[in-house]
Amino acid sequence: MSSNRVIRYTSILLLFVIQLLFLFAIFKENSSSIVLPFFIVLISFLLLFSFFRSPIHHNKLAFEKVYIAVWVPIGAVSSYLLNHHLGLGAVFSASLVGLMGALIPYLNKKSTYLSHLPAAIYCGSFIGMSSTKVAHDIYFIIAASICTAVLLIISKSLLNGVGGKLGTLAFAGVAITYLILFLFSHS
Numbered sequence: 001m002s003s004n005r006v007i008r009y010t011s012i013l014l015l016f017v018i019q020l021l022f023l024f025a026i027f028k029e030n031s032s033s034i035v036l037p038f039f040i041v042l043i044s045f046l047l048l049f050s051f052f053r054s055p056i057h058h059n060k061l062a063f064e065k066v067y068i069a070v071w072v073p074i075g076a077v078s079s080y081l082l083n084h085h086l087g088l089g090a091v092f093s094a095s096l097v098g099l100m101g102a103l104i105p106y107l108n109k110k111s112t113y114l115s116h117l118p119a120a121i122y123c124g125s126f127i128g129m130s131s132t133k134v135a136h137d138i139y140f141i142i143a144a145s146i147c148t149a150v151l152l153i154i155s156k157s158l159l160n161g162v163g164g165k166l167g168t169l170a171f172a173g174v175a176i177t178y179l180i181l182f183l184f185s186h187s
Contacts, residue, residue, distance in 0.1 A: 018172050020044055068116045069149040075101060075121035076145035076170075079128020080138060090129040097125035119166060123152060126170035134178055143181075148173025 023040045075097050082093035101121030105114045127135075127145050135141050151169045 015168065018168060018175070021175065022171060066153060068113070068120050069153045071117050071120040072124040072149040072152060073142055073145035075124025076127035076141050076148070077138065079125040080130070080135070080141045083128055084132060094125040094129050097128065098122040101125070120152060123148060123166040123170055126167050127174055130174055134174065140177065140181070144174045144177040147177050
């Protein structure tokens with residue numbers, strides 16, 4: 001099997017597992033619903049079917065530049081501070097940071113560097129939406145955003161056309177960071 005096929009199927013499997021964990025988290029919070037497990041199974045099969053049927057990868061493997069991914073922690077910390085220290089709320093904080101990130105390319109319309117920043121900043125803003133039950137302090141946000149930045153770097157040519165890629169990467173970064181901290185604190 002070629003390396004591109006291995007990368008393709010591994011990334012599809014990883015994305016599927018992440019989204020399945022997200023669906024199970026929803027089920028855990030709303031365990032009183034009888035219909036919800038049926039919808040989770042249905043959505044899981046539809047996701048898996050769409051991942052294998054849609055062209056979500058480029059033929060050439062590419063990586064995001066590190067100097068672009070460094071903006072993920074900036075978006076995450078900004079959103080976290082607006083959310084938890086100024087009390088603006090998770091959605092409003094993330095949308096405000098996303099809006100500010102979207103305006104950055106207008107500082108210099110000819111700059112290709114500035115044109116790539118909104119996605120990284122917006123991805124980070126999703127991390128800042130984390131609850132204090134998960135993200136106890138700013139250090140967790142920084143660690144999760146670094147993990148997410150790494151995922152953003154390696155996923156440039158993967159999962160193209162998948163809606164919610166930035167949110168999924170942010171969720172994965174937070175989940176991986178939480179898992180690592182959980183494992184090391186209970187060992």
